[in-house]
Amino acid sequence: MSEKMTRRTFLKAAGTLTAxxxxxxxxxxxxxxxxxxxxxTFAYISDAHITQIKGTEFVKNxxxxxxxxxxxxxxxxxxxxxxxxGGDLAQLGKKEEFEHGLEIMKDxxxxxxxxxxxxxxxxxLGKYWQEKxxxxxYSFDHKGVHFVVLNxxxxxxxxxxxxxxxxxxxxxxxxxxxxxxxxxxMVKEEQRAWLKKDLTKVRQxxxxxxxxxxxxxxxxxxxxxxTDDAEQVQAILKPFKNLxxxxxxxxxxxxxxxxxxxxxxxxxxxxxxxxxxxxxxLPNKVPAIxxxxxxxxPFKERDGTGWGYLDMNGGMLHHYELWENTPRTVRAGxxxxxxxxxxxxxxxxxxxxxxxx
Amino acid sequence: MxxxxxxLMGLVLMTISVALGMVHADPFTKEDLKKWDESFTVVMxxxxxxxxxxxxxxxxxxxxxxxxxGADTHPETYPKFQxxxxxxxxxxxxxxxxxxxxxxxxPLAADDPKMVALEAYMTWERRGVKLEPGKH
Numbered sequence: 001m002s003e004k005m006t007r008r009t010f011l012k013a014a015g016t017l018t019a020x021x022x023x024x025x026x027x028x029x030x031x032x033x034x035x036x037x038x039x040x041t042f043a044y045i046s047d048a049h050i051t052q053i054k055g056t057e058f059v060k061n062x063x064x065x066x067x068x069x070x071x072x073x074x075x076x077x078x079x080x081x082x083x084x085x086g087g088d089l090a091q092l093g094k095k096e097e098f099e100h101g102l103e104i105m106k107d108x109x110x111x112x113x114x115x116x117x118x119x120x121x122x123x124x125l126g127k128y129w130q131e132k133x134x135x136x137x138y139s140f141d142h143k144g145v146h147f148v149v150l151n152x153x154x155x156x157x158x159x160x161x162x163x164x165x166x167x168x169x170x171x172x173x174x175x176x177x178x179x180x181x182x183x184x185x186m187v188k189e190e191q192r193a194w195l196k197k198d199l200t201k202v203r204q205x206x207x208x209x210x211x212x213x214x215x216x217x218x219x220x221x222x223x224x225x226x227t228d229d230a231e232q233v234q235a236i237l238k239p240f241k242n243l244x245x246x247x248x249x250x251x252x253x254x255x256x257x258x259x260x261x262x263x264x265x266x267x268x269x270x271x272x273x274x275x276x277x278x279x280x281x282l283p284n285k286v287p288a289i290x291x292x293x294x295x296x297x298p299f300k301e302r303d304g305t306g307w308g309y310l311d312m313n314g315g316m317l318h319h320y321e322l323w324e325n326t327p328r329t330v331r332a333g334x335x336x337x338x339x340x341x342x343x344x345x346x347x348x349x350x351x352x353x354x355x356x357x
Numbered sequence: 358m359x360x361x362x363x364x365l366m367g368l369v370l371m372t373i374s375v376a377l378g379m380v381h382a383d384p385f386t387k388e389d390l391k392k393w394d395e396s397f398t399v400v401m402x403x404x405x406x407x408x409x410x411x412x413x414x415x416x417x418x419x420x421x422x423x424x425x426x427g428a429d430t431h432p433e434t435y436p437k438f439q440x441x442x443x444x445x446x447x448x449x450x451x452x453x454x455x456x457x458x459x460x461x462x463x464p465l466a467a468d469d470p471k472m473v474a475l476e477a478y479m480t481w482e483r484r485g486v487k488l489e490p491g492k493h
Contacts, residue, residue: 178425274429
């Protein structure tokens with residue numbers, strides 16, 4: 001963790017816990033240059049993948065990731081106004097996994113805004129989620145910022161309703177990232193119409209944060225680093241000049257800018273994923289501006305997971321803090337300037353662990 | 358004297374070989390190639406299945422969860438110095454490390470058909486990438 005971060009943010013009780021030396025959540029500081037806008041922070045935790053082995057037995061590795069995140073959010077200072085959970089609380093959408101995950105999340109001392117991931121959806125098609133966790137898509141306003149939460153992991157009706165003999169089989173198929181029998185994510189027409197209508201109430205120039213699980217652009221279809229109707233969603237977002245998209249799903253630092261829309265992805269608390277450039281057999285559209293995370297050391301259980309920090313109040317900085325690794329700072333992007341790493345964007349300054357192959 | 362005997366034996370064997378029409382070494386046919394390729398594919402697909410199943414470990418975690426399409430396993434760089442183990446190791450050593458740690462399972466013997474199948478799948482997913490043993 002950088003010196004600046006240590007002093008500036010969370011750790012009033014310095015040295016309280018070694019665990020708190022690197023925080024697994026993203027602290028997002030909002031000011032947005034609006035004179036009326038009130039400065040506030042929110043944290044971001046994503047992709048916990050709580051996995052039931054059997055009965056009350058769960059994969060410890062993934063439990064520990066989420067527990068660490070929750071513990072450290074509770075040590076944040078200033079306290080965040082809320083936490084965004086970026087999706088994939090469960091691995092196979094089971095009631096037991098949700099209950100176990102929610103039990104861990106319950107320890108948070110601030111409210112949670114939930115985004116649904118495909119691992120939460122494809123067993124019961126969002127039934128448990130809507131009853132016990134959150135609506136599938138919604139919007140809310142917070143201190144002058146309009147937040148929109150989308151369910152971006154829908155897919156075509158045939159795959160969802162007619163392809164698989166049981167809901168369990170459907171869930172297993174969707175849970176496999178490199179599944180040749182998978183199906184691309186979509187926001188779909190109903191939600192796009194809702195989004196369009198929802199944004200009409202936002203005053204021109206007001207800040208908007210769109211939260212989705214999958215990236216609302218196209219990177220690599222075979223792993224569903226992809227939203228099939230991304231162009232149509234982007235067309236709806238395009239007129240808004242003060243808007244950004246934050247997403248999970250990819251388990252890595254990833255940033256891009258398409259037109260005036262910056263996209264920033266967050267790490268998982270569970271495990272990191274390779275960049276699609278590491279799969280040599282198929283072409284990919286990994287954004288050229290992303291400087292990759294360091295290759296994770298598999299012997300360090302939490303390496304490659306972590307949190308980010310977006311500071312809109314001077315230089316628009318997005319700060320990624322990685323567990324068991326070096327923190328990274330990325331200009332968050334926007335109308336004026338594309339996102340870029342403040343230390344490593346210049347290819348000459350990159351370090352060997354950032355090379356992926 | 359002994360040299361002469363060996364030479365004589367060699368000549369006798371050669372004569373027998375020619376007589377039996379075995380003068381051409383390894384005369385495989387297109388059908389053979391097809392058969393061998395199919396045999397490889399069966400093993401590679403078995404590896405694919407294992408790589409995507411939870412049966413190698415004890416906690417329902419599978420290899421593909423961290424390595425979709427075998428990515429980030431870099432079979433073309435092994436054997437190499439594995440800094441965490443402090444020595445040069447083969448791909449199978451890292452396969453076993455993953456089985457024992459993230460998957461919480463029992464290691465496979467080096468000649469276990471499952472190990473061969475896993476190696477077949479992982480190298481198949483890296484086909485065409487040039488060999489660079491030792492690379493980090």
